Amino acid sequence: MIQGSFHTAFPIGDASRVGEARRHGAMLAYDCGLDEVEAGRLALVVTEMATNLLRHARQGRLLLASRPGRSEVEVIAIDEGPGIANIERCMNDGFSTGGTSGTGLGAVRRLSQHFDLHSSVPGGTVVVARVRGARHAQTGMAEALVGAVALPAPGEQVCGDGWSFALEGNEIAIMVADGLGHGPEAADASRAALEIFAQDPLAGPRVLIERAHARLRSTRGAAVMVLHADAGAGTVRSAGAGNVVGRLVSGTSDRTILTQNGTAGLTIRTPEEVRHDWPPHALLVVCTDGIETRWRPEILAPVLGRDPALAAAILLRDHCRGRDDATVAVVRRAH
Structure with a gap:
C-alpha cells in the first residue's frame, strides 16, 4: 500500500526560500525516522535542487513530501525554463549549480536512492529525487x-x-x-x-x-x-x-x-x-x-x-x- 501525503511547495524566488525548504526537509526527515546521516543527505539534495532553481530557472518551485510508512522523503523541482540543453554535462562532477557544497545534479543523483529528470528547451525541467532510510525495504x-x-x-x-x-x-x-x-x-x-x-x-x-x-x-x-x-x-x-x-x-x-x-x-x-x-x-x-x-x-x-x-x-x-x-x-x- 502506498498512501500519499500532499506536497508542500516552495517558490524559489530568493535565497531565503532555499533555507526555508531545507528546514522543512529536516522536519520531514525527523517525521520519517531518517537517521542523522540520511537526514544530512536529504539536506544536501534539497540545497542543491533549490539553489539550481534559484540560479538558473524561471518560476522555479521545490515540492517536498514525506512517506512516513516508507521512511522516505520525495523532492521534486519544477520550473518553466529555459531548460537544460546538455543534460549529460549537468550530471558530470564539477558542474556545480552555483556555489553550493555539492557538485550539482550529479551529487543529487548520487545522494538519492531514486533519481529521474526530464528537460525540454525552452519548456523547462522536472527533477524527481527520493531519499529513504536504510530500514526501508521497498525494492523500487x-x-x-x-x-x-x-x-x-x-x-x-x-x-x-x-x-x-x-x-x-x-x-x-x-x-x-x-x-x-x-x-x-x-x-x-x-x-x-x-x-x-x-x-x-x-x-x-x-x-x-x-x-x-x-x-x-x-x-x-x-x-x-x-x-x-x-x-x-x-x-x-x-x-x-x-x-x-x-x-x-x-x-x-x-x-x-x-x-x-x-x-x-x-x-x-x-x-x-x-x-x-x-x-x-x-x-x-x-x-x-x-x-x-x-x-x-x-x-x-x-x-x-x-x-x-x-x-x-x-x-x-x-x-x-x-x-x-x-x-x-x-x-x-x-x-
Missing part, C-alpha cells in the same frame, strides 16, 4: 509504476484531496478523492474515503465506491474515483462519482475515463463499473478538478516509460488551475 518496483503530486489550495495548510495505491502482482488499485471545497473538512472527507480503500483495496471499484458512499455520510462528501488496473490482462476497471477524471494516454491513443454525477456521502446513483483496454505503453492518469482537463496528450510522450512522478509534475506545472486543491496520480505498466 513500486516507484517505477506509480507516482503522484498533490498540492493544497492557495492559502491552505492541508490538502482536501487524497490518493492511494495498492499493488499485488500484476494488479494495481488506485483511489483518488477530492473532498468538497478545501481545507480541514475537505481533508477529513478524502481521508475517510482512503480509509475504506485501505481496508480492502482490491475489492473492486463498484464495491469500494458503495462503501465509501456509506462511510462519507458523516462528512461533507467527496468526489471519488477508483480504478483497478490489471497489467496481465491489459484492462482497467473504473467506477466513481463526481469531478475526478481519468485518462489512458500513449503515443498513439487517448481515452477519457469519466465518473457518474453525484458526490460520495451525499447523493449518487447505483455505481456502475466500466471496463477499458489498457494499451501496453499507456499511462493511466487521474486528476482532480484542480487540474485543467483539456491538456494535450503529447506533452507526456517523452516520459511514457519513466518515473510516473515526472508525468504528474509536468501536468501540475502546466495545467494547475491555481485556485483549488490539485492532484495528479499516474500509473504505468512495467516494461
